[in-house]
Amino acid sequence: MRAEDSPNFDPVARAYRPLEFLTFGPYLERCRFHFLSKLGHSRRALILGDGDGRFTARLLASNAKVEVDAIDSSSIMLELLAARAARLGPSAEERLRPLQADARKLDFEGTGYDLVVANFFLDCFNVDEIAGLVAKIVPRLAPEAIWLVSEFALPAEGLMKWPSRLIVASLYRAFGLLTGLKVRTLPNYAALLDQAGLSRIAGKRYLKGLLVSELWKLDAQKATTSSPDYSHQ
Structure with missing residues (x-):
């Protein structure tokens, strides 16, 4: 069941892809899929x-x-996912377990996850909610699990420093009106993942830093940490 304070993404579900392309062209999709080829071991x-x-x-x-x-909290989003899986054939359908739930309220039951994916998802939560999610998920990860994050970002410098702030504020305002989303600022998810024992191992930026895709790896010992080597487009 959807919690009363949860945003409702059903109204935008079927228009999600065209809205995405109208606003950002192919770049959200490129960002989302950038590291897909690295996940064949999962x-x-x-x-x-x-x-x-x-x-x-x-x-x-x-x-x-x-x-x-x-x-996913949206039943229509999950219907669209199920339809995509069905088009891939029985093997894909059998390997998919969809669950409608508010992730903040969910008691995760699965274990041994070697991959977590959060594409344009964490920006729907505040830092306390993300901290709660991370605390519930990390104990259920396999050793050296990978966490993929694709998100909007606010570049500290460069051509997109100020336009990015206007774009992100406008997106939050629009999704607030369409879905009831109450969050209005991008959360610092990186600090929370780092504190939970994950290390950022790779990153790719699009649109001068407005979009970023990152790979994080579970490393409880945190033996070595280094800044990711970002490439720009």
Whole structure:
């Protein structure tokens, strides 16, 4: 059941892809899929709020052995995902377990996840809510699990420093009106992942830093930490 204070993404579900392309062209999709080719080793994946299911379907198609638990609060988003999986055939359908739930309220039951994916998902929560999610998920990860995050960002310098702030504020305002989303600022998820024992190992930026995709790896010892080597487009 959806909590009363949860945003309702059902009204935008079927228009999600065209709205995305009208506003950012192909760049959200490029950002979302950038590290897909690096995930062929994954066998047990937890996908958080994948929207209309494009990433999950692509993962199922490209990795014939991965089993996926897909969590989303929107029943229509999950219907779209199920339809994509059905078009891939019985094997993909059998490897997908969709679950309608508010991730903040969910007691995660799966274990041994070697992959977590949060594409344009964490920006729907404040830092306390993300801290709670991370605290529940990390104990259920396999050793050296990978966490993929794709998100909007606010560049500290460069051409997009000020336009990015206007764009992000406008997006929050629009989604607040359409879905009831109450968050209005991008959370510092990186600090929370780092504190939970994950290390950022790779990153890719698009649109001069407005969009970023990152790979984080579970490393409880935190033996070595270094800044990610970002490439720009």
